[in-house]
Amino acid sequence: MTNKTQTTATVINGVDRDKLFGTVDLIKGAPQLARFRFNVHNEWQDGAHNRSTVHGFFGAGTNLEHAVKFELDSDEPAILLGQDQGPGAGEYLLHALAACVTTSMVYHAAARGIAIEEVESAIEGDCDLRGFLGIDPNVRNGFQEIRMNFRIKADVSDEQLQELRMLGQQYSPMLDTISHGVPVKVAAERMV
């Protein structure tokens, strides 16, 4: 390329490409730095209302913290016997998916030098309460299908637009988690 300004532009889509490539190089040389452990701590409030705090995490070989301690309130609407003091668990999961596929698309586009102007997505998931309520053992408790519809604004061909979608779809950690499943271990002890 002849345009020096373009070739040295390090931030694309709000992502610092130098830092991104630096991270990739670092991890190639020391794979153990790639291990991350995320966690939340949840406290039941009443009924369907509970609250998670999000603060510390492990990554790059050390214990780290977010800049602030985040609080997430979950509840259910009145029709599901809650007080509507926050989104429901299903909506939080759909948000996790939307956030992750969007970020994956934006980061991997930045790595390839593709500028994105706007991204929006509508995510929906179907479930049948007969599972949760134990009314019909043939109905699963969880989502039966999730659909994500993206609208993308970028100066790219139609083919490249679908490649952007594929980047999000292919690399998203939460899409992988939710579409393929992950082992979940559950333990309980008495609070004294």
Next chain:
Amino acid sequence: MTNKTQTTATVINGVDRDKLFGTVDLIKGAPQLARFRFNVHNEWQDGAHNRSTVHGFFGAGTNLEHAVKFELDSDEPAILLGQDQGPGAGEYLLHALAACVTTSMVYHAAARGIAIEEVESAIEGDCDLRGFLGIDPNVRNGFQEIRMNFRIKADVSDEQLQELRMLGQQYSPMLDTISHGVPVKVAAERMV
């Protein structure tokens, strides 16, 4: 039972049992009312920062709305090249799981007349960035394992305490979704 006060106590764990049993009876007679569709709308802000709005949903045969429109901001911490303006997608997914298993435990305990005093949980998930970064195709992008540790305060035997855990584990829609996986369809169109 001879204690009228106990047999007529309708709210346990903040859950109105009369309404809960009423919902079960209603759905047994009209299974189509059990179909719910949850959705979020997400807008990319910049870099790893994006925002979902949560407002309408479909359930009990009609379009419904939460009491307020909720907004959820997602971002990544500096070490993952973000600005830390919200929890990351992985943390939102862990919160969805914590919220759902807790609510499932609380509701199903209420249905059985078991009073719970307190519930806390610590949820953590392991992932390896080599998947997301495309460094090693043998490393999955998503969580490799998720662990949930509950602490429960209730006037029950040790055996019943584990039954409470099992109620959450067995009936949680999001635990089912995340541990068994769900088909996710992704489409994209150009924003004009």
